[in-house]
Amino acid sequence: MSIASDLIRGHTETIILAQLMEKDSYGYEINRSVQQRTEKQYELKEATLYSAFRRLEGAGYIASYWGDENSGARRRYYSITDEGRRKYERNRREWEECKTLIDLLLRSVASPSEIVGGNE
Amino acid sequence: MSIASDLIRGHTETIILAQLMEKDSYGYEINRSVQQRTEKQYELKEATLYSAFRRLEGAGYIASYWGDENSGARRRYYSITDEGRRKYERNRREWEECKTLIDLLLRSVASPSEIVGGNE
């Protein structure tokens, strides 16, 4: 993983919700999908993933059921609830705001050349 | 504060470095600056701020000295080191990558209408 996890921290749940917006899925698949989409630049650690599932289910944002595989390891599928869908939309909006804020704060204020009609 | 702190987590140090890129400053001033720039949408909590100072100084990214105020409360000024400047640039680049990744992951994959010439 090449990205600092502290920068992703807090997005784990939204990442999961985003996956479940598309279709019901299970831990292992969600994880692979994240890896594929990011071209291996990011992956969810299993412990992180499963503890996020617990929180999301506890909060009523997702629901789980056992898949009926007749071969291979058993899978616990998750589906997103209506509450979860709303939560997802809220989180996305929050992320947009957050992005703007951080962009603002990480910019090293104004370089002199950029101040043309600076007020105050 | 209106923004979830877990979303900012990990940026505290870079926010401080960004401020110090402009000029030497001290805790209280940096904090007010952050509040002003974000129009009160975000503020650094004091405990967070000062523990970040400790880390940054310990790592050699900033250096501190006491201001020689002849009135008012004493101030501990911080200045950014060359190492700190490099760290700042690195963190900014990381943030840009991170932004791209999260944007990618929070997007609920493809809505059917957007798939026109889907490969695979």
Next chain:
DNA sequence: AAATATACATTGACAGACGAGGTATCTTGC
């Protein structure tokens, strides 16, 4: 029979954020 991939789960430790509390100085109003 061993290795690899799939798949889920728990435990304990760690690090950053922060509420709560503390100190000290200066200014303003009564």
Next chain:
DNA sequence: GCAAGATACCTCGTCTGTCAATGTATATTT
């Protein structure tokens, strides 16, 4: 003179999300 509020710094202890380590079980490949 002194209470209140702003400025300014600092620490302690708690909380929460992340993650390394470890464990289980099944199916496939070598």
